[in-house]
Amino acid sequence: MNPLQQLAQSFRQPGLELFAACAGKSQGQIKAMGIPAKNAGEIFRAAQAFNTPTRSRDRQRQAIQSARDNGLTWVELVEIDKYARKLKDEAKAWRLRLKLCRVSGGLAAIRKAAQGLLKTLKPKPKPEPEVKMEQPQDGLWKLSVRADSSMLAAIATKLAKAKDKVAAFAEILEQGAPQPTLYTHVVITAEDIQAIEADQGEDVLLRMTDGAVITGAELARRKLAEMGFVTIVSNFGGPVNTYRLQRSASGKQRLAASVVNTTCVVDTCNKPAEQCEMHHMQAWSEGGETNLSNLVPLCPFHNGRNDDNPHRPNHGRVERVKGKARWVPAWSQGVVF
Numbered sequence: 001m002n003p004l005q006q007l008a009q010s011f012r013q014p015g016l017e018l019f020a021a022c023a024g025k026s027q028g029q030i031k032a033m034g035i036p037a038k039n040a041g042e043i044f045r046a047a048q049a050f051n052t053p054t055r056s057r058d059r060q061r062q063a064i065q066s067a068r069d070n071g072l073t074w075v076e077l078v079e080i081d082k083y084a085r086k087l088k089d090e091a092k093a094w095r096l097r098l099k100l101c102r103v104s105g106g107l108a109a110i111r112k113a114a115q116g117l118l119k120t121l122k123p124k125p126k127p128e129p130e131v132k133m134e135q136p137q138d139g140l141w142k143l144s145v146r147a148d149s150s151m152l153a154a155i156a157t158k159l160a161k162a163k164d165k166v167a168a169f170a171e172i173l174e175q176g177a178p179q180p181t182l183y184t185h186v187v188i189t190a191e192d193i194q195a196i197e198a199d200q201g202e203d204v205l206l207r208m209t210d211g212a213v214i215t216g217a218e219l220a221r222r223k224l225a226e227m228g229f230v231t232i233v234s235n236f237g238g239p240v241n242t243y244r245l246q247r248s249a250s251g252k253q254r255l256a257a258s259v260v261n262t263t264c265v266v267d268t269c270n271k272p273a274e275q276c277e278m279h280h281m282q283a284w285s286e287g288g289e290t291n292l293s294n295l296v297p298l299c300p301f302h303n304g305r306n307d308d309n310p311h312r313p314n315h316g317r318v319e320r321v322k323g324k325a326r327w328v329p330a331w332s333q334g335v336v337f
């Protein structure tokens, strides 16, 4: 065997056998045997993980079994361990080691799988409020602001309605942020009012129809005139019907419908009601009434996807399920997500 073949063979050493040989040895001892410091550290840490009892006993045992079945080399196991160490949560780290020990296809396949899995296992850091300014040479600068929804909601509503958003933003810079529109509603239930009155308003979160969320205490501090209207909704009373008078939802019905649903009714969609269209759950052409029980806010995207004809399912449609308007995907066979 020539020196190159010897070197190649050393990289192919089965990882578990190497780790077994490391048992009881310190990092310094491994290094003292002539292994470069960086490798000695990585091997020592990976060997410790696989040799030392852990609370994730089952996953550790299965990972070891998979590494053996899969014939993983020490290079591959060290790489797996390096990815697992990016997770502070021990249980999650072992979940990752186990999954990666089952990957076949060598180092490249392990790395690819690890990057995908880490995205799902690593908790996303909570974003902090910030203002960012990019100033490239071309003269088109970029300003981005991350701030409390109640600070930005009125601006968002104004920009959403504007055709030329940059011009609308320039107007905001000149004239100051717009006051919340007059028809912005805040939804309060009877119990929440009691909590606010009892000075426990900090715990009560109220959602407004422009998408902002404020606490009950904040509401008590603000002047109602600046807020627009406050609507009190009983937990038990359903929406009141006002019967068909016209095709388009009247301002009052629009208001009331957005009080019942402050955002697009699709569960995963947060588009504020003020930026939504009033959707007839039972289509006007199918005899649907323009009344409260038939109207829900739906953002332009989801309104576009809604199947108006229930007999020709394509994407899905909004229906009332157990009293609540919900998006029912096409072909769901009664399963509601």
Ligand SMILES: [Zn+2]
Residues within 6 Å of the ligand: 264, 265, 266, 269, 270, 271, 298, 299, 300, 301, 302
């Ligand atoms: Zn939507």
